Amino acid sequence: MIKIQNIRKRFKRLNALNDITVEFRKGQVIALIGPNGSGKTTLIRSILGLVKPDSGKIYCNDIAINETVEYRDNIGYMPQVGRYPDNMKVGQLFTLIKNIRGLEKNTDEELYYKFKLDTILEKPMRTLSGGTRQKVSAALAFLFDPEILILDEPTAGLDPLSSEILKSKIIAEKKRGKLILITSHVLSDLEEFTTDIMYLNEGKMIFFKSIDEVRSETGEDKLSKSIARIMRDQQKTELQYFKIAR
Amino acid sequence: MSHLLKISKYVLYDIARNKVMIAYTLFLLIASMGLFQMEENSSKAVLSLLNIVLIVIPLVSLVFSTIHWYNSYEFIELMLTQPLSRNKVLLSEYAGISSSLVVAVLIGLGVPILIYNFNAVGLSLLLIGCLLSLVFTSISFWASVKSRDKARGIGVALLLWFYFTLIFDGLLLLVLFAFSDYPLEKFTLIVSSLNPIDLGRIFIMLQMDVSALMGYTGAIYKEFFGSSLGLLYTLGIMILWTILPLWLALISFRKKDL
Numbered sequence: 001m002i003k004i005q006n007i008r009k010r011f012k013r014l015n016a017l018n019d020i021t022v023e024f025r026k027g028q029v030i031a032l033i034g035p036n037g038s039g040k041t042t043l044i045r046s047i048l049g050l051v052k053p054d055s056g057k058i059y060c061n062d063i064a065i066n067e068t069v070e071y072r073d074n075i076g077y078m079p080q081v082g083r084y085p086d087n088m089k090v091g092q093l094f095t096l097i098k099n100i101r102g103l104e105k106n107t108d109e110e111l112y113y114k115f116k117l118d119t120i121l122e123k124p125m126r127t128l129s130g131g132t133r134q135k136v137s138a139a140l141a142f143l144f145d146p147e148i149l150i151l152d153e154p155t156a157g158l159d160p161l162s163s164e165i166l167k168s169k170i171i172a173e174k175k176r177g178k179l180i181l182i183t184s185h186v187l188s189d190l191e192e193f194t195t196d197i198m199y200l201n202e203g204k205m206i207f208f209k210s211i212d213e214v215r216s217e218t219g220e221d222k223l224s225k226s227i228a229r230i231m232r233d234q235q236k237t238e239l240q241y242f243k244i245a246r
Numbered sequence: 247m248s249h250l251l252k253i254s255k256y257v258l259y260d261i262a263r264n265k266v267m268i269a270y271t272l273f274l275l276i277a278s279m280g281l282f283q284m285e286e287n288s289s290k291a292v293l294s295l296l297n298i299v300l301i302v303i304p305l306v307s308l309v310f311s312t313i314h315w316y317n318s319y320e321f322i323e324l325m326l327t328q329p330l331s332r333n334k335v336l337l338s339e340y341a342g343i344s345s346s347l348v349v350a351v352l353i354g355l356g357v358p359i360l361i362y363n364f365n366a367v368g369l370s371l372l373l374i375g376c377l378l379s380l381v382f383t384s385i386s387f388w389a390s391v392k393s394r395d396k397a398r399g400i401g402v403a404l405l406l407w408f409y410f411t412l413i414f415d416g417l418l419l420l421v422l423f424a425f426s427d428y429p430l431e432k433f434t435l436i437v438s439s440l441n442p443i444d445l446g447r448i449f450i451m452l453q454m455d456v457s458a459l460m461g462y463t464g465a466i467y468k469e470f471f472g473s474s475l476g477l478l479y480t481l482g483i484m485i486l487w488t489i490l491p492l493w494l495a496l497i498s499f500r501k502k503d504l
Contacts, residue, residue: 011503045504048326048327049326050323050326050327050503050504051503051504052501052502052503069329069330069331070329071329072327072328072329072330073329075327077327079327083320083323083324084320084321084324085260085317085318085320085321085324086317087260087263088260088321092256096252096253096256097328099252100249100252100253100325100328100329100330101328101329
């Protein structure tokens with residue numbers, strides 16, 4: 001569904017994405033993992049077309065994304081920090097987005113009601129807490145029943161109850177065969193639904209493997225432990241390089 | 247097209263409740279009402295009003311659109327995660343902001359002109375006011391897309407305003423003074439097209455009786471700007487001044503990382 005070919009992106013001195021080639025298929029739930037500043041968000045924003053890669057191509061359903069904007073019709077995006085216009089009311093935001101996406105589309109308002117957003121329609125966005133904004137972002141991402149869901153740190157800032165609601169929604173959508181891309185530092189959250197893991201470091205893709213492979217290779221049963229082991233091993237090799245270099 | 251209208255409608259609705267916009271409209275309304283009330287001779291009032299129009303409208307259009315651009319950055323980003331092209335998002339922002347500025351001019355300047363000075367001079371003043379709003383919104387869009395942070399963007403906007411109201415005239419005077427032995431009428435006409443404020447000033451001045459005091463040069467200009475050709479020329483140059491910066495803004499916005 002999404003094909004990424006040799007994309008590179010540099011921000012001045014920072015090498016945000018370094019020659020990444022990967023393909024995501026329908027039904028996969030991909031966890032994007034990596035230390036801070038490893039290029040996860042840049043990758044996501046490149047897929048959305050917010051960041052323009054220096055070279056390489058991204059295809060969504062075999063159409064190059066710089067040729068069209070319609071592919072975003074199939075994408076629901078939940079940003080890391082939901083920033084919305086201050087004066088806009090919650091109700092207005094939903095009406096506007098519905099207007100843009102087309103009123104005739106089927107909408108999935110499960111999260112909208114479960115997060116009780118219908119009770120705060122008259123509140124301006126600036127008065128909402130960080131967690132409530134996250135709820136708005138989540139409800140918007142799932143609203144149009146898109147084939148591809150891109151969730152950037154979805155559970156950060158949500159209370160345990162809402163976090164559970166969101167997680168069960170993700171599992172339900174996974175069962176319906178959607179492609180879901182998630183970044184998160186809370187590995188225990190990912191455990192329940194991830195099928196594949198993509199590990200990034202300093203803009204490079206270190207590996208892209210299914211969760212079973214990762215488990216068997218590290219010999220750890222828990223995802224958080226296996227990843228912690230991989231990160232530790234990596235640091236060790238880096239340290240060795242460093243020693244040799246000196 | 248329909249998306250464009252939907253978004254600009256929202257932008258317009260957002261700006262309509264903006265206190266700065268209301269204050270701007272009231273300022274224009276009170277200033278022009280006051281001038282028409284105080285001056286016995288309405289053409290004198292128009293002359294004073296002309297100076298306000300040529301200074302205040304570009305300044306407010308530049309600064310207001312720049313600040314609004316940076317404040318709606320989140321909104322722009324949100325729109326771009328939807329199936330909307332960058333051109334559409336930028337143009338709808340432009341349509342929203344520029345139309346609200348034009349409405350402010352139409353109310354603040356148009357109503358008093360309609361009441362006190364409804365003639366060719368008054369209407370040309372109104373026309374120039376609207377055109378300058380469009381031109382300077384477009385220039386500020388280019389500056390804002392080009393500069394990443396808000397402080398720099400506003401700085402550039404103010405610098406551009408200084409350039410168009412003060413520096414350009416200074417440079418022009420310097421050139422005219424240095425080459426005063428040569429006939430410079432045509433040259434001045436062309437050079438003044440490089441500054442929309444100057445063009446607006448000349449266009450309005452030559453609709454008024456005071457142009458009779460400007461001697462031979464004034465007569466040449468009056469012949470040109472007094473005719474319908476002059477009107478078309480002014481309109482054309484102003485539209486060019488609107489389209490060109492907006493087009494440049496579109497080009498760099500398409501390549502921009504958000």
